[in-house]
Amino acid sequence: MRSLYSKFTLTTILIMLLSGLISFSVSNVYYQKELKRQNDTKLTSIAMDMADFIGSHNDTDLHSYFEHLGSIGYQIFIVNKNGEEIYYGAGFREYNLPEEAKEMVLDGEEYHGVGAFPHKTFVTGFFANELKNTVGIPFEYRGLNYGLFIRPDIKLLFGELHSLIAWLVAGMIVLSVILVLISAKYLIRPIGKLNRATSLIAAGDFGIKLNIKRRDEIGELASSFTKMANKLEKTNEMRKEFISNISHDIQSPLSNIKGYMKLIKAVGTQEETRKNIDAVDSEIDRLSTLTRQLLLLSSIDSRQDLLNAQKYDLSEQIKMVIRQYQWNLSEKGMMVSYSLPKAYIVADPPLLYSVWENLLTNSIKYSSENGEIDIKLVEQEEQYEISIKDNGIGMEQDELARIYDRFYRADTSRTRSVEGSGLGLAIVHSIVYLHNGKINVWSIKGKGTTFTVRLPKEVVKTK
Structure with a gap:
């Protein structure tokens, strides 16, 4: 070739x-x-x-x-x-x-x-x-x-003149061929670098550096290629972290179940056996929740434009989520205030239900006893704005950049006692993006967190 x-x-x-x-x-x-x-x-x-x-x-x-x-x-x-x-x-x-x-x-x-x-x-x-x-x-x-x-x-x-023209034409031809060879080498060299960089990426080396500083289409291609390599490197790191996290999150309850089963097999009192069975049941629930969230994320990734959109009252859906977790709120002595006027939206109800459920449970988990949660729904010209504000423990600014990463849990030292898989906000972000919406977060350490979701009133479905 x-x-x-x-x-x-x-x-x-x-x-x-x-x-x-x-x-x-x-x-x-x-x-x-x-x-x-x-x-x-x-x-x-x-x-x-x-x-x-x-x-x-x-x-x-x-x-x-x-x-x-x-x-x-x-x-x-x-x-x-x-x-x-x-x-x-x-x-x-x-x-x-x-x-x-x-x-x-x-x-x-x-x-x-x-x-x-x-x-x-x-x-x-x-x-x-x-x-x-x-x-x-x-x-x-x-x-x-x-x-x-x-x-x-x-x-x-x-x-x-005839000799002059003959020499002139011959010189032009020779010089043109030489300049074509030189200019072609100059034009093709960056493509050779891109080809070698592609081979490195295929071999798993994403830390490439292309020294191509041109302001033409090849320069733009090199810039886009570098950005792609950086994203692939980040994706590869996230994949490794994802595998590590999911392995840990699955292995941990399995190890606990195995330990509790040994205790159950051992001779003990009826009360001890019941407690161990309850612990096994809790770990099974934990595994079930994890697998259910993974399946939901996989479903979101594969569905994309295949939303089952229908018209319904968004405010009633959020109120339903609040009622479902009323006992959790009561258990921590927390109060919820909300302003939820009628708001009809064309969207996928089960998916958006997961959004409000994850945001509300996050606010409950990371709020102290007797905390407060404020939920507001505001209708705008072409969209709805929903904000969920709590006065919980909040987050550092450097943590906010990774809160939507799968299995990421901010400051694990302070959240070790809080149940969760680190998938909730990843699910929220994916669902909001799937509905052509946006989500923003404001948080200050020790003062609380506010999540703001903006959703179009009607999702444009494409087949």
Whole structure:
């Protein structure tokens, strides 16, 4: 397989050659259609001026006159009625003038050999040093009819220029090829770096550094590639952390269940056996909750635009969640105040139920005894804004950036005694995003946390 560099250079050179061929062909057509006729007319006019001068100056030395014209850039052939022929100036490569052309001019007609020259390439047509590639004019000198055939001496007139043009064209071609090779190397080099970086990423090395500082499409591609590599590195780290966390969260209750089962098998009092069974039941509930949340996250990731949206009262749904967890609130002596006017929304009810459930249970978990929770729903022009505020323990600012990561639990040292898997806010964020909404959080350590969810009044469903 050819490299991109060889393909690029080969394509560029072929384009140059094709462009030259097309330009050559167009120029040839222009010469055949226009320039050849113009050259014939111009030479005919010059020959007629020569004939007129001879006709009005019969005392002129004909031989000296034509020798002078030959020396300044014309090839001349003279023939008379007596069959005498003489040449002036540079010789012709081919002396192929038809006899009928001589007779035609001696009989008083004009010969247009330049205009009638066969259709060949314009280089051949213009530079063809042949006797038939001339113009012929009759003239009379001292009572005798002559035929004058002339053409410009191209070698004399354009010799140095012809060499200059040849060297110029050759130099342009060589220089163009060299510049194409250099520029192609410059253009292709970043792509080679990107290709090597892709191989590194495929091998699991995401810490790539592309030293590509260009302001064109390749520069933008390199920038996007670097961002992608950074995101892949972060995703890979999150994946490893996810596996580690889920392994720990599953292994921990399994180990506890195994320990409690050993205690149950051992001889003990009925009260001790009941407590151990309750502990096993609690660990099973913990595993069940974890698997249920994982299944919900997997469902959200796979559903995307397949929402089961329907119209319902959002305020009633939030009130239902509050009633469901009233006993938890009462147990901690907490108070809930809310402002929930009627708000009809087109969304997926079960998914949004999980949002309010997770946010409310988080506020309960991380609030102290006798704490307060304030819930507000505000209708805006195209969306609803729902805020859930508590006066709990709050979070540090550096913790807020990771609260939506799966299995992340802020400050594990202070939350070790609080039950949870670290999946709740990840579920909330995914569901809100799935509904084309936004979620923001405000929190200060020791003063509490406020989650604000903004949802469009109607989710646009796509199939």
